[in-house]
Amino acid sequence: MTEIEGITFATTSDLETLWRPLKFDETDRAEALLEVVSNSLRHEAQKVGKDLDVLISDNPVFASVVKSVTVDVVARTLMTSTDQEPMTQFNESALGYSVSGSFLVPGGGLFIKDSELKRLGLKKQRFGARDIYGTD
Template sequence: MTVVERIFVAEHDVTTFATIEDLQSLWRTLKFDERDRAEALLDVVSNSLRHEAQRVGKDLDEMIADSPVFASVVKSVTVDVVARTLMTSTDQEPMTQFNESALGYSVSGSFLVPGGGLFIKDSELKRLGLKKQRFGARDIYGID
């Protein structure tokens, strides 16, 4: 079995944190052309959240097994990220702010996600306990 085949098989053995039915009940009914994209995004978002958890030394699957309440929060975050990505236009870059002028003609705008693609907000990582405020102190004088 080649490396690519192993990755492909392993990818499909991992469960997603939400289903198409969860997405439709928590957000809205999907259009016919959104269904395939949503299925792919559920897989990608679930693995992205697992990766973010691994970066801080946590195992999301283990945390979900320990707490059904936490499982619901993870499902909610997954649906939020997928819904936001589905709302993002695929034919042009989405802008959060756009200005136009006349006569001298000037156009400016701010992109939602420069370069496009999937993004997970800090507030969503905080809901999962994966991003917390850090604090610490250093003794600069060498006195304990």
């Protein structure tokens, strides 16, 4: 492990300040998730040719945004139950028997939303054109 890999963009204290106090059994999981999410964000930045650690050291405002995104991803993952998928929406019917629902995290696991990557400047709208007529 390199020196940077062990450094997280947020702490459990930040998580409690920006989200909610952690339950006793969530603390170890939160610490592990903070490291995984921080390294996942570093990886996403590397894919587009950026170094988050350098950007953070150059701009304290950006450091706050990275901390916020890290807390959001960890909080969302902590809200996801580890033994069953929580439903965010659920419908029932009676005589015709109909049940439907939407899961909080389809497929489970850690995910970083496109909107969070956009907040970090790692995902931008692209445009381009393709010459369909050729250049002969």
